[in-house]
Amino acid sequence: MTNGIPYATALEQYEPKAERPLPDQEMSGEELRRAYHPDHYADSIVELNVGTNKGDACHRQLADILQADARIDEADLAGAPIVETDVLVIGGGGAGCAAALTASRGGASVILATKLRIGDSNTVMAEGGIQASIEKDDTPQMHYDDTLKGGHQNVNKDLVAKLVMNGPDVVRWLIQQGMQFDLDKYGDLLTRRAGGTSADRIVYYRDYTGLEMMRVLQEAVRTSRIDVWDYSPAVELLSDELGHCAGAVISSLEDNRYKLIKAKSVIIATGGIGRLHLNKFPTSNHFGATGDGLVLAYRLGARLQDVDSFQYHPSGLAYPQHLAGTLITEAVRSAGAYLLNGNGDRFIEELQPRDQVAAAILRECAEGRGVTVDGGGQGIWLDTPGVELREPGIFDARFPKLIELGKKSNIDPRKQPLLIYPTLHYQNGGVVIDENCQSSVPGLYCVGEVCGGIHGRNRLMGNALLEIIAFGRIAGNHAMETAPSHKHKKSSIEHLSQLRRELTLANMPMDKQGPALFPSYAKFENDSDYGGLHKTTQVES
Amino acid sequence: MGEQAEDSGRSGDQVNLTINGKSISAPSSLSVIQALWHTGYPRVKSVGCLEGVCGSCRVMVRRVDSREVTTELGCQVLIEEGMQVNFLLFPTPTHHRYQLEEINSSWEVQGKFHKFFPEAEMCRHCGGCNQTCPKGISVELGVELASKGRFEEAGALFIECVLCNLCQTACPESIAPNHVGLFSRRVSAYFHIRPSNLINRLEKLRKGELEIIK
Numbered sequence: 001m002t003n004g005i006p007y008a009t010a011l012e013q014y015e016p017k018a019e020r021p022l023p024d025q026e027m028s029g030e031e032l033r034r035a036y037h038p039d040h041y042a043d044s045i046v047e048l049n050v051g052t053n054k055g056d057a058c059h060r061q062l063a064d065i066l067q068a069d070a071r072i073d074e075a076d077l078a079g080a081p082i083v084e085t086d087v088l089v090i091g092g093g094g095a096g097c098a099a100a101l102t103a104s105r106g107g108a109s110v111i112l113a114t115k116l117r118i119g120d121s122n123t124v125m126a127e128g129g130i131q132a133s134i135e136k137d138d139t140p141q142m143h144y145d146d147t148l149k150g151g152h153q154n155v156n157k158d159l160v161a162k163l164v165m166n167g168p169d170v171v172r173w174l175i176q177q178g179m180q181f182d183l184d185k186y187g188d189l190l191t192r193r194a195g196g197t198s199a200d201r202i203v204y205y206r207d208y209t210g211l212e213m214m215r216v217l218q219e220a221v222r223t224s225r226i227d228v229w230d231y232s233p234a235v236e237l238l239s240d241e242l243g244h245c246a247g248a249v250i251s252s253l254e255d256n257r258y259k260l261i262k263a264k265s266v267i268i269a270t271g272g273i274g275r276l277h278l279n280k281f282p283t284s285n286h287f288g289a290t291g292d293g294l295v296l297a298y299r300l301g302a303r304l305q306d307v308d309s310f311q312y313h314p315s316g317l318a319y320p321q322h323l324a325g326t327l328i329t330e331a332v333r334s335a336g337a338y339l340l341n342g343n344g345d346r347f348i349e350e351l352q353p354r355d356q357v358a359a360a361i362l363r364e365c366a367e368g369r370g371v372t373v374d375g376g377g378q379g380i381w382l383d384t385p386g387v388e389l390r391e392p393g394i395f396d397a398r399f400p401k402l403i404e405l406g407k408k409s410n411i412d413p414r415k416q417p418l419l420i421y422p423t424l425h426y427q428n429g430g431v432v433i434d435e436n437c438q439s440s441v442p443g444l445y446c447v448g449e450v451c452g453g454i455h456g457r458n459r460l461m462g463n464a465l466l467e468i469i470a471f472g473r474i475a476g477n478h479a480m481e482t483a484p485s486h487k488h489k490k491s492s493i494e495h496l497s498q499l500r501r502e503l504t505l506a507n508m509p510m511d512k513q514g515p516a517l518f519p520s521y522a523k524f525e526n527d528s529d530y531g532g533l534h535k536t537t538q539v540e541s
Numbered sequence: 542m543g544e545q546a547e548d549s550g551r552s553g554d555q556v557n558l559t560i561n562g563k564s565i566s567a568p569s570s571l572s573v574i575q576a577l578w579h580t581g582y583p584r585v586k587s588v589g590c591l592e593g594v595c596g597s598c599r600v601m602v603r604r605v606d607s608r609e610v611t612t613e614l615g616c617q618v619l620i621e622e623g624m625q626v627n628f629l630l631f632p633t634p635t636h637h638r639y640q641l642e643e644i645n646s647s648w649e650v651q652g653k654f655h656k657f658f659p660e661a662e663m664c665r666h667c668g669g670c671n672q673t674c675p676k677g678i679s680v681e682l683g684v685e686l687a688s689k690g691r692f693e694e695a696g697a698l699f700i701e702c703v704l705c706n707l708c709q710t711a712c713p714e715s716i717a718p719n720h721v722g723l724f725s726r727r728v729s730a731y732f733h734i735r736p737s738n739l740i741n742r743l744e745k746l747r748k749g750e751l752e753i754i755k
Contacts, residue, residue, distance in 0.1 A: 117631060119704065120589040120597055134742040144753050161753040168742045175734045178641060178727025180696075189736040208700070211594050215704050216730075219723050223639050230631075231586065253586060286595075287588045322570045322619065326592055400701070404593075408617065523583035 004365065004372035005342035007319065007419070013344060014417060016385035020338055022346045027363075029356040036359040036366065038279045038312055038422075039457075045308050050502040052301055052440070057308040061276050065291060066298050066307075067503065068514035070496045071235045072249060072258065077493070080249075080258040085111045085227070086483040087476070088248055088261050090234045090293065091269035093121025094210075094465065095448030097217035098472025099267045099479070100226050101177075106480035110226045111261055113250055115233035115270075115288045115517065119218040122271050122286045122449065123468065126210030127329035127401060128194070129202035130174075130469075131462035132167030135191055138199035140164040147463060150196040150353045151428075151456020154306070158435055159454045163463070166470035171203055174469065179216045181205050192334050194461035196353035202462045207329050207401040213465065232259075233292065233517050236496070237266065237300050237444070240489035245300060245443035247491050264486040265443055265479035268293040269472065272427040272449040273310075275519040282325025283424040284316055287522070292515035293450040297431050299499050302439040305452040306429025311459055314339075314357040316423020318379030320409050325423045328382060328402065330354070330461045335394060340381040340417065341369040347380075355458040358422040371419055379421035384413040426464065428455050437475035443486075447475040558624040565620075573600060573615040573626050587628050593617045596705030599629040599675075612673045612707050631706065635720045647732040651690035654724065661721055662688045663714045670708035670718045676701040680708045680718045687725045693733075696726035 005013075027035070034040055046060045050067055058066065089100045092114030104110040112118065133143040143164040148155055171189070175181070181203050182190045191200040205212040221228060231253035238247040238260065247262040270293030274285025283289070298304060315328040333339075333350045339357070341347055341364045348360035361380050364370050370378045384402075387394060395403055395414050406413045429452035437445045448468045455463060503510060518524040556569045560577060567576035574591070577584045589597030598615035605623030615628065639657040644650055655662065661684055670680035679698050686695035699722030708718040745751050 116586075116589060117595075117597055120595050124595050125590050125592055132739075134736075134738045136738075140746075140751050141753055144755075157755045161755060165746070165751075165753060168739055168746060171739055172743060175730050176641075178723075178730045180726060180730045181734065181736075183734065183736060187734070187736055188738045206700075208594075211703065215702070215723060216727060218704065219720065219727065222634055223637055228634075286590050320570065322572060322575065401594075518585055521578045522585050522588070523578070523581060524585050 003368040004370040004378050007371055007373050010342040010371040011416070014381065015344070016389055016415070018386055018389040020340070020346055020386070022349060025348070029352060032356055032359040032363065036362040037355055038281065039309055041279055044279055049506040049508060051298055052303045053307070059278055059308055059310065061278050062273065062291060062294070062307055064512065065276070065295055065514040065516050067508050068295070068512040069503065069510045070299065070499065071513045071515070072493065073496065074493065076258055077249065077260065080260050082260040082262060083111070084262045084488055085109045086264050087267065087479045088113065088263035088265070089267045089269060090248060091271060091448070092118035092228070093269060093271055093448065093468070094123035094213060094217060095468035095472040096267070096269035097221050098469045099269060099447055099476035101217070101220055101224065102473045102476030103480040104224055104226045106477060108480040108483045111229060111263070112221065112226050113229040113232040113234060113248070113261065115231070115292070117230045118221060118228055119214050120286060120288060121214065122289060123210050123465070124214040125284070125286060125327065126465050127207040127327065128331045128461045129192070129204030129209045130171065130465040131194065131197070131201045131460065132171045132203055132466065133164065133199070133201055134168055134171070134189060134203070135200055138201055140167065142198050143167065143201060146197045147460060148456070150458055150460040152458060154456040156453035159433070162435055163454055163467060163470055167466055170466055170469045173473065174213065174216070177216050177220050179205070179213055192331060193351070194334060195330055195351040195357065196460050202331070202334070204331070207331060207399045209465065234296060235515065236493055237296050238262065238491035238493060239300055239495045240491055241494070243301060243441070243495060244489060245441050246489040249493065260491070262488050262491050264483045264488065265445060267445040267447060267475050267479055268297055268431070268450055269448045270450050274424045276516065277519070278310060278424055281312060281422065281424040282316055284313055284325055284327035285424065288518070290516040290518060291427070292517060293446065294430060295515040297439060297441070297444060297446060297450070300441050300444065300495055302441045302444060302446070303432040304430060305432050306457060309428040309457040310424065311354055311426035311428055312358040312422035313425035314354055314361055314422055315382055315420040317405070317409070317418065318377050318421035319373050319419040321373065321375065321377055323405070323409060324377060326405065327423060327425070328405070328418060328420060332382065332384065332387070332399065332402065335387050335398065336390060337387045338383040340383050342371040342380070343369060353458050353460070361420070361422055365421070373419070377421070379419040381417035382420045383417050385415055385417060388414040426459055428452070428457050428459060436478040437471050438478070445475045445479055447471045556620055556622040558620050558622065558626065560626045561628055567620060569620060571620055573618045573620060574598060576620045587615065587630060591616045594703050596703035597631065599631070599705050599707060601627045601629060613675045614705065635709070635717050637717060637720055641727060641731050644728070650692065650728050650732070654687065654690070658717070658721055658724065660714050660716045664688070664716060665714065667713065669711035669713070673707040673711040675705060675707065676703065678702060680722070683722050683725070684716060684718045687721050692725040693729045696722060696729050698722065699726060
């Protein structure tokens with residue numbers, strides 16, 4: 001543990017003030033990132049040894065699961081029931097639901113298979129809002145320029161253009177699914193600013209934007225014709241003799257059986273990777289965010305990009321410890337909250353892009369200006385009382401979820417600052433897709449956080465909720481339109497022979513299996529009947 | 542730097558409690574779910590966002606010296622000495638099937654509501670739904686308002702609803718109050734949210750007045 005100022009001392013020294021000056025900044029954003037951002041930690045990056053991206057840089061922990069052995073072989077599939085559908089969507093978050101709804105309404109038969117329950121996802125936890133350029137002093141071009149700049153130019157420009165041009169229609173579509181937004185007294189959408197942007201462009205519903213979106217989409221799916229398979233993680237994709245995607249193998253958590261779903265198209269919408277706790281960081285992510293889709297797609301030969309780039313959200317709660325990693329929405333900084341080190345000084349312009357702000361926080365902690373907590377952990381202050389002083393009542397009106405979090409923490413954020421520390425939040429890279437969300441493997445689409453190319457190496461607030469709906473609709477539509485021209489293919493898991501050959505040739509260990517499905521501390525592998533409460537029971541041999 | 546991994550051992554006094562009938566001892570700073578993981582019990586089902594917004598981790602809780610059994614979300618309950626906890630696995634989802642597009646105009650909403658949710662007016666005001674709601678929503682009142690066609694008011698009561706379905710489980714008439722609440726919210730948006738700033742921008746886009754120079 002590095003030095004810092006003890007929590008009690010720092011809190012005693014803290015005084016609520018409405019205004020505080022920002023001292024001159026000595027380091028540029030680029031210098032900050034290089035010196036302090038976790039993407040640049042020594043020994044966290046390795047080269048991939050097998051697969052389409054052989055030779056490319058990848059985070060060490062992700063490389064371990066991308067290059068792991070499969071969980072199944074041919075013998076496991078003997079006698080497994082087979083179901084056919086036009087479109088199989090894997091993942092029940094916002095992206096999966098948008099894709100499934102669009103494909104189903106267009107006339108395709110759709111199965112939506114999800115590891116836990118539909119709606120158990122990062123979408124439901126998103127608080128800040130959705131970017132869509134709708135204000136008079138804003139344009140899609142400005143949204144495009146901001147996204148490029150935030151991502152350090154390292155983006156697929158065609159995808160970004162599509163993203164921003166779809167923004168307003170995504171909001172219209174969501175309203176037509178029954179989603180509510182915060183409105184002014186004339187019924188116009190309220191907007192607010194995100195870090196790293198040049199106009200007020202975030203539309204939102206309190207700090208429950210993701211919850212409101214997810215429950216509406218979930219309800220739309222549940223009340224539709226879509227066949228929803230809960231508790232059904234995909235453990236492998238199916239391939240035909242040409243290596244095209246032909247469906248997936250599901251391992252049911254309900255009856256512990258394998259089931260084969262043959263599909264004309266498969267849409268992977270499995271989200272991110274936070275629960276792998278890269279570099280031992282806490283995470284804001286949902287329990288199921290273990291990067292399964294990346295593993296499945298990579299094994300079938302899909303090309304990946306930027307798998308060495310991740311977003312550490314600047315404001316994860318650092319105290320109390322049982323809530324460590326819980327996200328505090330960037331909207332609190334949008335509303336004007338300062339970041340203060342243990343001495344009560346500002347140290348960064350708070351609405352710089354997330355990677356820069358996170359790096360600055362890590363610098364303060366590394367150099368002894370952080371606040372340390374007994375029993376482990378450290379952080380810096382998110383100066384919420386300052387905002388309340390400037391704008392009394394704002395937290396009650398706009399941030400009910402934050403007030404709730406305060407109650408659980410025994411801290412009133414209107415009176416006492418919150419201790420925060422960066423939390424692993426988002427996978428910037430992922431599967432390479434084209435403008436129709438098709439991966440490099442025919443028949444395999446990817447949508448949402450599992451994809452790369454849209455956010456470059458740093459995502460802006462509000463662009464993820466936009467992406468999942470914009471591209472979810474595009475993927476669902478394309479998969480539906482191409483369904484009639486496709487027939488069900490001969491399907492197998494033959495591609496695993498190739499994988500195992502490559503792993504052996506590259507001298508890779510074969511003792512680990514992927515996809516991970518659940519974080520190790522959930523003890524899933526010991527849970528032989530998936531029933532829940534069986535202490536370290538042995539898996540039957 | 543970066544040494545703040547979650548889910549390792551935590552500080553806090555050890556407390557003893559039972560979860561699904563198993564005796565467990567864990568530090569008091571942990572939630573019910575974290576305590577299970579901490580002591581080596583697998584727990585996969587009934588775990589979701591771990592932030593109290595997905596409604597997956599439904600538990601029945603009885604605290605020491607209390608006869609009352611409450612229903613709560615397991616990720617939000619800190620363990621206490623002598624506590625008894627039981628996980629409630631998720632029930633069958635709602636059987637209701639409807640599409641908002643079936644409602645031709647806002648004049649039809651009330652009629653269609655009673656067609657989609659015929660049980661809603663059967664409420665016998667037993668209060669079971671209010672009692673089970675882990676978010677403290679006035680569920681019963683919401684159902685009553687929706688039945689009277691006051692959808693905007695009904696929906697506003699369900700802002701915090703996480704679709705945990707406990708109210709549905711508790712309802713002897715199988716009303717599915719959370720879905721009634723969500724329907725109320727959805728029709729309000731579907732028929733009444735028409736922001737002029739959004740509509741102006743959509744018009745400009747439709748006319749091709751805004752393009753991206755890459």
